Amino acid sequence: MSQSLSRILVLIVGVGLVAAGCARQPAADRAADFSDRKMRVVATTNIIGDLVRQVAGDRVALTTLMGPGVDPHLYKASEGDVQRMAEADVVLYNGLDLEGKMTEVFEQMARRQITTVALADDAVPDSLRIASAEYVGNHDPHVWFDVALWARVTRHVGEVLAQKDTAHADLYRSNAEAYVQRLDSLDRYVTAQAKRVPAAQRVLITSHDAFSYFGRAYAFDVRGLQGISTSSEAGAGDVQALADFVVERRIPALFVETSVSPRGIQAVREAVRAKGFEVRVGGTLYGDALGDAGTPEGTYVGAVRHNIDTIVQGLLREPI
Numbered sequence: 001m002s003q004s005l006s007r008i009l010v011l012i013v014g015v016g017l018v019a020a021g022c023a024r025q026p027a028a029d030r031a032a033d034f035s036d037r038k039m040r041v042v043a044t045t046n047i048i049g050d051l052v053r054q055v056a057g058d059r060v061a062l063t064t065l066m067g068p069g070v071d072p073h074l075y076k077a078s079e080g081d082v083q084r085m086a087e088a089d090v091v092l093y094n095g096l097d098l099e100g101k102m103t104e105v106f107e108q109m110a111r112r113q114i115t116t117v118a119l120a121d122d123a124v125p126d127s128l129r130i131a132s133a134e135y136v137g138n139h140d141p142h143v144w145f146d147v148a149l150w151a152r153v154t155r156h157v158g159e160v161l162a163q164k165d166t167a168h169a170d171l172y173r174s175n176a177e178a179y180v181q182r183l184d185s186l187d188r189y190v191t192a193q194a195k196r197v198p199a200a201q202r203v204l205i206t207s208h209d210a211f212s213y214f215g216r217a218y219a220f221d222v223r224g225l226q227g228i229s230t231s232s233e234a235g236a237g238d239v240q241a242l243a244d245f246v247v248e249r250r251i252p253a254l255f256v257e258t259s260v261s262p263r264g265i266q267a268v269r270e271a272v273r274a275k276g277f278e279v280r281v282g283g284t285l286y287g288d289a290l291g292d293a294g295t296p297e298g299t300y301v302g303a304v305r306h307n308i309d310t311i312v313q314g315l316l317r318e319p320i
């Protein structure tokens with residue numbers, strides 16, 4: 001094919017696409033027909049994947065990109081991931097820059113008219129977000145640590161699926177409501193357990209600053225060794241400052257996270273020891289990823305229960 005002919009063809013196809021784009025609503029706002037196949041949903045983290053399962057059951061074909069122990073701040077989409085997203089009807093991600101290295105891919109999917117939804121951006125209003133200490137104008141993305149906020153996200157997922165697959169709208173909405181009830185009772189459980197720890201001792205020290213929403217919801221003073229994102233490493237100064245804080249407040253336990261290397265927290269423990277005080281590692285918390293599928297901690301409800309039980313036992317010096 002001559003160069004000029006191919007140029008003309010590109011031009012014709014381009015004009016055709018523009019015309020089609022003008023003539024109809026973006027796919028994100030349109031319902032689709034899923035009478036002959038399941039709606040294909042891609043979730044980024046397994047926290048979001050679990051939520052889709054709770055709301056949609058087996059009604060949708062679900063792909064979860066990140067498994068147990070995977071850090072979403074550092075995760076880059078593989079070629080296979082991009083392919084799965086490109087073939088999806090709906091892509092659900094946390095947003096508020098949690099999946100910081102995937103922003104461009106999400107934009108690409110939205111341009112392809114795939115329903116691409118940043119759940120925390122949409123479901124958590126500005127007034128309920130916590131500002132990022134690191135980046136002015138940004139918000140902390142870890143909204144799921146406040147169970148009441150996750151209930152909001154749940155309703156939003158129900159609504160997104162209901163609007164896309166209208167034939168099963170009632171199912172998604174009623175499943176979402178039933179799950180919100182479970183989350184309400186989980187929220188009461190976390191609150192009750194937290195109150196077992198005297199207010200002055202409610203200090204939670206973890207690998208990275210993921211627990212600010214948890215701290216606000218359940219009245220804990222929260223310190224992370226690394227910042228809100230794990231993409232910058234903690235320095236020796238950070239370790240010393242945190243060690244001083246531990247000694248000063250006589251904090252009995254530090255906590256590591258499944259999705260972050262435990263080295264930083266171990267360094268704090270050593271630094272505390274060098275100052276003549278002993279602090280133990282109170283256990284491992286599910287931070288930015290749930291546990292293995294098929295275990296209780298492979299669900300959001302199970303992971304949240306594990307976290308609060310571990311935190312309370314650690315701070316009350318109960319046997320682990």
Ligand SMILES: [Zn+2]
Pocket residue numbers: 073142208209210228229230288
């Ligand atoms: Zn995080």
